[in-house]
Amino acid sequence: MEKLLLTPLKQIKNPKGDIFHAIKKSDSGFSGFGEAYFTTVNRGDIKGWKRHTKMVLNLVVILGEVEFVIYNGDEFLSVKLSPKKNYQRLTIKPNLWVAFRGLGEINIVLNLASIEHDPNEADNLELSEISYEW
């Protein structure tokens, strides 16, 4: 799907506690820094649908496992991210619908966003308004 990028991330082992890369200024997919925040999603709960019109999202699942579903108005793409099984960064450019579901016991997602939060640049739909077989 266009406007989407999946980038494998390094984990650096350390006996006192590992290091997990997230994003560097020089990485492809980096589109400027506006804000970093965490979103959590309970196991079985689904957040969405949301569509940003300006913000580029860079999403990293640092704990648990999260299934992201992206809809471009034509087709769906689903990807499951987790530090243990599939540690990648998901870059989502504007104008895609996104929803995500918690699969692990505790699920924590970092969004490194290209602009600061602005409720006026995002559209929301109820989950039922875009039909997807979760």
Add this chain to the structure above:
Amino acid sequence: MEKLLLTPLKQIKNPKGDIFHAIKKSDSGFSGFGEAYFTTVNRGDIKGWKRHTKMVLNLVVILGEVEFVIYNGDEFLSVKLSPKKNYQRLTIKPNLWVAFRGLGEINIVLNLASIEHDPNEADNLELSEISYEW
């Protein structure tokens, strides 16, 4: 202590999973974006001492509890951060010695760093080389 800043962070409650602020471009303490990465530290383990000569650290503990000790060559400052008991961002400007210990079961720290990782801009000492009563 100069060169240190503690900034309370918002947690936005949500029945499907809370949102945790970390840092915005317009926040005091923000000194440019170079890289974001996670470091973990096992319960009871201590990482340090490390002193950056250029990087400004912006540290957020998103899981567990971590005790940070900062040494300016003259005095020590200790602060315990956690999402449950003390959710604040710790900004550390260059030229301070830093060590940190894991207190929770799983401890995850986000560092939003002002420059990309560069081993040449950091000094390291063994824990025993700066005497502190942990």
